[in-house]
Amino acid sequence: MNKIFILFFTFLSLFASEKDYKLGESLFEKTCISCHGADGRGNPQLRLVVMPRALSRSILDEEQSYQIIKHGSRYWGSLADIMPSFESVFDENELRSIAYYISKKFNPNSKQRVQTLYDKSDEISQKREHKMLKRGKKIYKRNCSWCHGLTAKGDGEATRNPEKSIYPYNLRKTLLTEKQMFLYAKYGGKFWGTYKDDMSGWSRKYDDFTLKSIIKYIEKEFRTEHKSKI
Amino acid sequence: MSKILKKILLLAIVTVSVNATNHIVDQKGKTFIPHSLDVTVGDTITFRNSDPFAHNAYTDDEENEFDIGMQAAGVDTTIRVKGAGKFDVECAIHPNMLLEVTAH
Numbered sequence: 001m002n003k004i005f006i007l008f009f010t011f012l013s014l015f016a017s018e019k020d021y022k023l024g025e026s027l028f029e030k031t032c033i034s035c036h037g038a039d040g041r042g043n044p045q046l047r048l049v050v051m052p053r054a055l056s057r058s059i060l061d062e063e064q065s066y067q068i069i070k071h072g073s074r075y076w077g078s079l080a081d082i083m084p085s086f087e088s089v090f091d092e093n094e095l096r097s098i099a100y101y102i103s104k105k106f107n108p109n110s111k112q113r114v115q116t117l118y119d120k121s122d123e124i125s126q127k128r129e130h131k132m133l134k135r136g137k138k139i140y141k142r143n144c145s146w147c148h149g150l151t152a153k154g155d156g157e158a159t160r161n162p163e164k165s166i167y168p169y170n171l172r173k174t175l176l177t178e179k180q181m182f183l184y185a186k187y188g189g190k191f192w193g194t195y196k197d198d199m200s201g202w203s204r205k206y207d208d209f210t211l212k213s214i215i216k217y218i219e220k221e222f223r224t225e226h227k228s229k230i
Numbered sequence: 231m232s233k234i235l236k237k238i239l240l241l242a243i244v245t246v247s248v249n250a251t252n253h254i255v256d257q258k259g260k261t262f263i264p265h266s267l268d269v270t271v272g273d274t275i276t277f278r279n280s281d282p283f284a285h286n287a288y289t290d291d292e293e294n295e296f297d298i299g300m301q302a303a304g305v306d307t308t309i310r311v312k313g314a315g316k317f318d319v320e321c322a323i324h325p326n327m328l329l330e331v332t333a334h
Contacts, residue, residue: 146286146300146323157300158323161284200260205325 020093024101027094031086032102040106042195050082055106057193059114059180066099067175077174079154080167080196118179121186122208129216132209136217139210143202144218152222166198172222182208182215252276252308255319255329257285257301262319262329269311269333276308277301284323291317294333 029038037043040055060068068076072085086095103110124132141150147168149156154170176184184192186208188201202211250272256263258280269275277287279301288297293313301307311333321327 143322143325146284158284158286161300161302166283200325202325205320 020097020100021104023094024097024099025105027090027098028101028105031089032098040102042193051195052083054193054195055102057191058107058110059176059184059192060107061111061114062099062103064175065102066096069098070095075173077154077170077172078167079159079170114180114183117183117187121182121212124209124212128209132213132216133220135210136213136215137221139206139214140217144214147198152218167196168198171218178215178219181218182212185211185215250274250310254278255287256280257287257321257327260321260324260327262287262321262327265328266330267332269331271311271314271333273311273333274308275311275331276306278306279303285327286322287319287329288322289317289319289331291315293317294331297322 028036033043035043035046035050035052036055037052041057042052042054046052058065068083069090070085070087073083075085086098090098145156146158147156147166148154148171149159149168152171154168156168158166159168171181174181184199186201186203189196189199191201206214251270252274253267253269254276255267256278260281267275277285277298279285280303282303284303285301286298287301287307287309289295291313293315294311294317296309298307298309311331314333316330316332319329319331
């Protein structure tokens with residue numbers, strides 16, 4: 001009897017996954033494809049205008065993709081991306097289905113890729129936390145604050161350039177985890193699928209200890225009341 | 231005697247200023263051009279921003295410490311070399327920018 005139940009629920013879960021995937025695929029092809037392209041790498045003809053991200057290289061996992069699709073990127077701290085909120089366009093099942101499809105189709109190893117790269121980085125002892133915060137604060141003010149601002153709202157002095165060609169994130173709002181922020185800072189935006197030439201990779205200039213120190217400082221100083229933690 | 235000394239000193243300063251060279255360092259494509267510079271103490275370096283976005287130039291060298299702050303596109307900023315030695319100039323916004331200065 002138990003075997004029958006197990007088979008029944010296995011069948012149901014497979015069916016549900018298939019349905020989500022198909023629904024997600026269908027909605028992607030009706031909507032998202034116009035910017036992100038059939039291969040998820042960003043429609044090259046639109047790169048100069050809206051510069052959609054390459055979904056195939058995104059740092060986001062499925063849940064984070066869902067959050068971006070639902071609320072739009074501005075809600076999560078972007079000051080430039082034209083990724084709108086689809087909350088009023090799709091219902092919950094449809095939003096989840098698109099995120100599921102995107103994740104499975106274009107970036108199935110996202111979490112594993114993040115973990116592998118993080119595992120390759122230097123392990124920092126928790127005993128060094130005080131030193132990290134001190135170092136992080138110094139370097140944040142020296143480098144990061146030019147773009148992200150002294151209070152991490154993405155309003156640094158460089159954004160007041162008349163050309164206004166950079167659009168740094170509001171780090172108080174970004175949904176990236178501490179681990180993801182470290183990897184984004186280390187490798188830079190292009191590595192993670194953006195076509196905007198803004199956030200450089202800082203690994204040539206700073207070692208893992210310094211980069212992790214900066215992120216720890218940001219977490220402690222600016223993100224204690226982050227949406228994801230409430 | 232002290233007046234003569236003062237005059238000599240003033241003349242020396244004026245002579246140095248007159249003989250000082252101004253070196254132009256362009257910031258283009260997120261690169262310092264040239265990448266390295268040989269200068270004499272007293273020379274000036276003009277940082278020119280030819281990129282369409284903001285730059286910065288700074289050094290933590292003890293003798294020559296400076297930070298030109300946010301430099302908008304198209305702007306020139308000049309600093310004077312104060313001490314001899316080798317030092318690096320970097321841009322606080324773009325981590326791959328590096329200028330190596332040797333001051334004699």
